[in-house]
Amino acid sequence: MKILVVEDDFLNRKLVSEILRRSGYTVLAASNAGDGIRIAKEQQPALVLMDIDLHALNDGLSAAKQLKQDDTTKHINVVAITDYTNRGTEMRIYDAGCDAYVANPISCKALLDTISSFVK
Template sequence: MASILVVEDNLMNMELVAYLLKSNGMEVTQAFDGLEAFEALNKSIFDLILLDIQLPGMDGMEILKRIKENPNLKQISVVALTAHAMQGDEEKFIDAGCIGYISKPIDVSSFIGTVQSFMNKGA
């Protein structure tokens, strides 16, 4: 069973993403900010991280930087989960260490397929 860490501060987005992932047999850990994300990363091993970029306190780019600098975490595939879908953003996220991004609002019909393709890409 795939284990996914979802870092998202919007409760409605978190509930939707967690529901879709769990409904498709994936194990989900939820974190609403950077501190909770690193607490989870210190306790468990994840196959994938879905990371909101706009977070209170430590933003997603800072979280990503710290993940990629940590030898124990840098192998985990990270996908940006963001409303930032402007031209050039995907390249910025990939240059920072993401394997791709999913724009919000998420497309419910293609979300699971997209997540699975990123898990295959990161494997």
């Protein structure tokens, strides 16, 4: 099963990708929102893990919103990755169309539990 990781921080992208690979997932990766959107359209992953604080082209929430508004990708579940877990951020995440979120620092168990709730 393919999962796309959209994360601009190399070490975070590497960590999440390694957790996923060791759990048996095929990992696709992008370092910016534009590449993430392109890869999602081309590869049709089962899930996108989207850092909401991307610094290139547009932020992760804008990218999530674009994925959810596009007929070719709106069916793909998007899970936000965030450093900020207050009520306002949570509302912004769901308003952008994300299906769930996980907080940094990443807990392997929380990440895998969240993913497994979408990719049974």
